[in-house]
Amino acid sequence: MATALTDKLSRLVKEMRGQARITESNVQDMLREVRMALLEADVALPVVRDFIARVKEKAMGQEVMGSLSPGQALVGIVSKELAVTMGEGVSDINLAAQPPAVILMAGLQGAGKTTTTAKLAKHLIEKRKKKVLTVSGDVYRPAAIEQLKVVTKQAGAEWFPSAPDQKPADIARAALDYAKRHFFDVLLVDTAGRLAIDEALMNEIKELHAILKPVETLFVVDAMQGQDAVNTARAFKEALPLTGIILTKTDGDSRGGAALSVRQITGAPIKFAGTSEKLDGLEVFDAERHAGRILGMGDIVALVEQMASGVNMAEAQKLAAKIKSGDGFDLNDFLSQLQQMKNMGGLSSLLDKLPAQMAAKAGAIDMDKAEKDIKRKEGIIQSMTPLERRKPDLIKATRKRRIAAGSGVHVQEVNRLLNEFEQMQGMMKKMKGSGMMKMMKRMGGMKGMPKF
Numbered sequence: 001m002a003t004a005l006t007d008k009l010s011r012l013v014k015e016m017r018g019q020a021r022i023t024e025s026n027v028q029d030m031l032r033e034v035r036m037a038l039l040e041a042d043v044a045l046p047v048v049r050d051f052i053a054r055v056k057e058k059a060m061g062q063e064v065m066g067s068l069s070p071g072q073a074l075v076g077i078v079s080k081e082l083a084v085t086m087g088e089g090v091s092d093i094n095l096a097a098q099p100p101a102v103i104l105m106a107g108l109q110g111a112g113k114t115t116t117t118a119k120l121a122k123h124l125i126e127k128r129k130k131k132v133l134t135v136s137g138d139v140y141r142p143a144a145i146e147q148l149k150v151v152t153k154q155a156g157a158e159w160f161p162s163a164p165d166q167k168p169a170d171i172a173r174a175a176l177d178y179a180k181r182h183f184f185d186v187l188l189v190d191t192a193g194r195l196a197i198d199e200a201l202m203n204e205i206k207e208l209h210a211i212l213k214p215v216e217t218l219f220v221v222d223a224m225q226g227q228d229a230v231n232t233a234r235a236f237k238e239a240l241p242l243t244g245i246i247l248t249k250t251d252g253d254s255r256g257g258a259a260l261s262v263r264q265i266t267g268a269p270i271k272f273a274g275t276s277e278k279l280d281g282l283e284v285f286d287a288e289r290h291a292g293r294i295l296g297m298g299d300i301v302a303l304v305e306q307m308a309s310g311v312n313m314a315e316a317q318k319l320a321a322k323i324k325s326g327d328g329f330d331l332n333d334f335l336s337q338l339q340q341m342k343n344m345g346g347l348s349s350l351l352d353k354l355p356a357q358m359a360a361k362a363g364a365i366d367m368d369k370a371e372k373d374i375k376r377k378e379g380i381i382q383s384m385t386p387l388e389r390r391k392p393d394l395i396k397a398t399r400k401r402r403i404a405a406g407s408g409v410h411v412q413e414v415n416r417l418l419n420e421f422e423q424m425q426g427m428m429k430k431m432k433g434s435g436m437m438k439m440m441k442r443m444g445g446m447k448g449m450p451k452f
Helices: 004-014 022-040 043-058 070-086 114-129 144-157 168-183 200-210 227-239 256-265 287-293 300-310 313-325 331-343 346-351 354-364 367-382 384-390 395-405 411-431 434-441
Strands: 101-106 132-136 158-160 186-190 215-224 242-247 270-274 282-284
Touching: 004 101, 022 043, 022 070, 022 227, 043 070, 043 256, 070 256, 070 287, 101 200, 114 132, 114 144, 114 186, 114 215, 114 242, 114 395, 132 144, 132 411, 158 168, 158 270, 168 186, 168 200, 186 200, 200 227, 215 256, 282 313, 282 395, 287 346, 331 367, 331 384, 331 411, 346 384, 367 411, 395 411
Parallel strands: 101 186, 101 215, 132 158, 132 186, 215 242, 242 270
Antiparallel strands: 270 282
């Protein structure tokens, strides 16, 4: 996200590296570039003006610490003001209400409201341990109700049935009554959207708000909308008392402007960001960490969290025990490692959270090709018998041909995988009794790590 903005600001730091102090001249040069970068990133002009004025005021007269260059000092100021523009820190979802806490989802058609409703349901179930009911008030879009039914089931929540011939107000009353009688903690209401703002849409959602009296009214906005997001946000703000924003499609080819503009226009905090099409692709939005990503500093905290959530600790402990004992690292273990990589969201998702310089080096790798390669390896191993996975030495020419045919690849691909496996197996044997084992022993004292 916001690659162009990241590139420009990273380049500015390098250009200012040789300058000894902050002056009006180099501040003006930097702010000119920042202004252009923000406008190119589709940030609204009023937001850009306010942002530049704040940075200039903070930068002039700024004392530079001995260990910092002027470029680093200015990027520190820009980073802080980016975080302020997007809302400073984390704004948690409010569930402090007599159950059920009603959450109303608002936004235009195509912003991803229905999928985001299911993502939020999954988040509330897994992270907040809530009993969640969803309902669709979208009686206009073909298959909208059925779509919510499918994704709700995938998220592990319960779905309240509605039909296209019902009035949204009647659906809302019936769902609220059902949620109260069946002791649900949260009711998520997916509303209708339009391709553009119109009076009928706004009147309908105002009526739903009056009936449901939601504890949260969340505005779902497509991060790829750019300048249009500002007009949409303003219209919804005038119609509804918005309490928060969810940015969707932040992993797409967006220029980052919506994240900076919508918060300032609505005055509502950004609470979540959609990071993938998967139902677990919803992150609690942290303005400071997001500012770090835009400035090319990466988001190492999010990277660690993503890796931790994707790692199966039982499998990790099993592998660690094998390394310790020196017992055979087999193709089942190799397959487990490949699957854990997929569970972490894939290579491109991890790359997005690396600092710019590291990501640039890793970016030389064709990520699509690398991810296809992982899937191909997975297919090859899954075409083997349980005995072949435990004893790869058994795999000779005839077996290789059968495995290749079963996984739809050439025999050379099977040979390549077996060679890679042998290299990894050799590395695992060397780790036994080495300094690496001592390091793992020390890590054993850490929470959640296996003890040796």
